[in-house]
Amino acid sequence: MLGSDILVEMLVRHGVETIFGVPGDTNVSLYMALQKRMDDIRHVMARDERSAGFMADAYARLTDKPGVFECPSGAGAMYSLPPVAESNASSVPVILLTIDLPLPGEGRGVITELDCAKLFEPVTKMSIQVKTASKLPEIIRRAFRVACSGTPGAVHLQIPEDMLTTDVDPATISLHVDEECKTFPAFPMAAPAKRITDLLDLLAKAERPLIVAGGGVNRSCAGPELTAFAEALNIPVVNTITGQGVIPDDHDLAIGVIGDNGYHPHANRALEESDLALFIGSKMGSVVTVGWTFPKLTLNRRVAQIDINPERLANNYENLLSISGDARLVLNQLLEVLPKDFDGTKHTPWVDRLNEYRASFWKEANTLLTREDVPLRPERVVEVFSQRLKAHGKAVHILSDAGTPTPYMTRFLKIQDRRTRFIIPRAFGGLGSAIPAVVGAYYADPDRKPIGMFGDGSLGMTAGELETLVRLNIPAMLLLFNNGCFGWIKGLHRLRGHNQCFGVDFLPPQGQAIGEAFGVKSWTAETSEQLDAALAEGFEMNAPCLIDIRVESLADRVPPVYSWLRKRERDPLTLQVEDVPYV
Incomplete structure (x- = not known):
């Protein structure tokens, strides 16, 4: 067997149904092996290695299986670092396969040469280089064991290209799998x-x-x-x-x-x-x-x-x-x-006392949730979305970026169906996860509509994945919170008294035009009526769609962030809801 066939066989035997990745010079052998096993394992091509990683991360969060993605050497490995770090710090089992330069070229100045095993060491549970093709089965078993047991986390395997083109006598290896480690948590512990x-x-x-x-x-x-x-x-x-x-x-x-x-x-x-x-x-x-x-x-x-x-x-x-x-x-x-x-x-x-607190808060909050300001307040966006989600009556997967959606969604979104999952990458708070994450969410469970929420800063980082949604016909609904700035950072500037903010503003993207350019059904929503109409149609669509929501910036009012309110000398525990200015 070729090493590439051994690798794919071991993935299939471990129950991997989907692998995300990006083609490159060094992973051609892997793609040839995957092509031979198309009935057993699906390859999802992303437009960026970082996106492939966020797809795998979302897949793992929404299943009991580790997410697997692959990348070529050099820049491909470097682009893969952010999602791997996020997965590992968030206790999400992900396995990255970096298909690297052949071993004979090591240390000889070959283009894209990089010590990938060392690069990923600080942000994984295990990062190793495969040096013998016959050890591929053993190392794949170990990768699944490490990713899925104890605290789940990320594993990185640096696989030189020549390991995949080497012939291995099947009689000299064992292709068995550890059944416990096909899913997580593997070997879960009870308490004394x-x-x-x-x-x-x-x-x-x-x-x-x-x-x-x-x-x-x-x-x-x-x-x-x-x-x-x-x-x-x-x-x-x-x-x-x-x-x-x-x-x-x-x-x-x-x-x-x-x-x-x-x-x-x-x-x-x-x-x-x-x-x-x-x-x-x-x-x-x-x-x-x-x-x-x-x-x-x-x-x-x-x-x-x-x-x-x-x-x-x-x-x-x-x-x-x-x-x-x-x-x-x-x-x-x-x-x-x-x-x-x-x-x-x-x-x-x-319990009654806490519910009295809760009732008082929501009674107060209603004044914000129903305000019809233009641009739309994020609170109003959440309320309209919550009502449409309730009317939809089906479980969905909601995947949000850090930034504008986070403080308002976590405070005001009401999830009444436990099967609905709301996911925000919280370990490092990087932008650019939501659009690719809906792809991973779809393959984790095609019966639940994936909904991505992100700001315009995030859109600028991953707009290319709109093509992926169209190519794969992912029925995702994307909500773009559009306010023409890195709102969270601009808010921090203003919190520190810098009203002439520097380096945080940009031209608001024409979200509807961008979506339509990729073939995504898109709308612009400047009022709650327009948003409600778009959501009603979007929830029923069986194709990707995007709503460009023109919202107020996080830098216009202090958002519901405990530490920020305390800096403005407000009581963060008050049940009264009020607008808090920065100055």
Whole structure:
């Protein structure tokens, strides 16, 4: 067998149905092998290696399989770095195959020569170079094992081109796969029985317990178990941005989003006032804790933590109890031994208080959600979208870039169907993920409409992937938040008193014209009526479409960001909703 055939065979045996990538000088042999196996594995050509990586990332987030993408040598590898770093830091299992220069050219000044294994070391769980074709099966098995076990993450394999053109005697290798490592989490860990009973004892003694659901709950697909556990004990739930969707937003126990960016003041109040906070699948990092300044009453000695990675336990606070294990397994353990006489009614006054906070906030928020300003306020855009999403009545996948959509979507979007997933890359906050991500989302589940949200800064980075959507007929609906600037950065300039902002403004793109130039059905929405009409049509389309929404900039008013409001000497926990100027 040729090394290229061995590589593809191992991918197929590991259950890989889709591989994303970009053609180049060095990966021709791989493409020839993939072409022979078109009935078993699909290759999706992206227009940029970074885009291919974000496609794989979205695919992995929305399935229980690692996302796989490939790239050629040199610049192809360098362009692949941002999505790999994002996946690894976000605990998303992704495998990158860099098809590199032949080994004999190493160190001889061959064009595009680069030590890719070393390049990816800081941003992956494993980054190695294949030096013998006969080791390809072993290394592929290891790649899946590392990506899918423990804390999921990214793996990079640097495969010299001559490894794929070498003949290998099949009798000298084993093409077996580790069945456990075809999906993630592989080898999930349960918790010791005593830790489970200790946690239940803590929860029984607490007067104001709170569950904080992080991205690990979504990664473990533990939303139903978390909801059942919260209901059984009558404990309210708040979530981080990456934990959104683990419990329906209209549930009595679903209080809202905590942290800095797009937070709910009533949810932050819940953490402030709780006497026991159970963090599940959360790093308890800088966004959730607003740089470890929130809550004002320190979390020390009132935290219990469940995380698949023991290195994260008690990393930032002095925990009362730490449990290492998979979120879904541990929640099931808790449900299995929960005493039948557990009385959760004592938490009812606590739950009622938080729901009073929540009701007050949404009553106040209605004044912003219904305002008909021009350009459109982001709050109004979210409200119109939420109503159309509800009318659509089907689960969708929403993939957002960092930037303008983030603070307003996380605060005001209402997701009532747990099957709907809302994903924002939060590790590094780079732009340019949403448009390619809808491709990965579609191949993860073709029955759920992918919806991409991004600003005009992001569009400028990945507009070429509009061709990919048309070529593959991806029925994605794209929402362009168009305001002619890098709004988040411009807002930071103004927050620091620099009203004559420098280097952040550009010409607003003609989004409708750009979409139509690629063959994408497109609209321009300057009013809520125009937006609603476009959304109504877009939700029903079975082809790609784009809505160019002319919105107010994040630099015009201080967005719902806890730390920014505090810098403007406003109370971030107030339930009143008001416009906050920068000056």
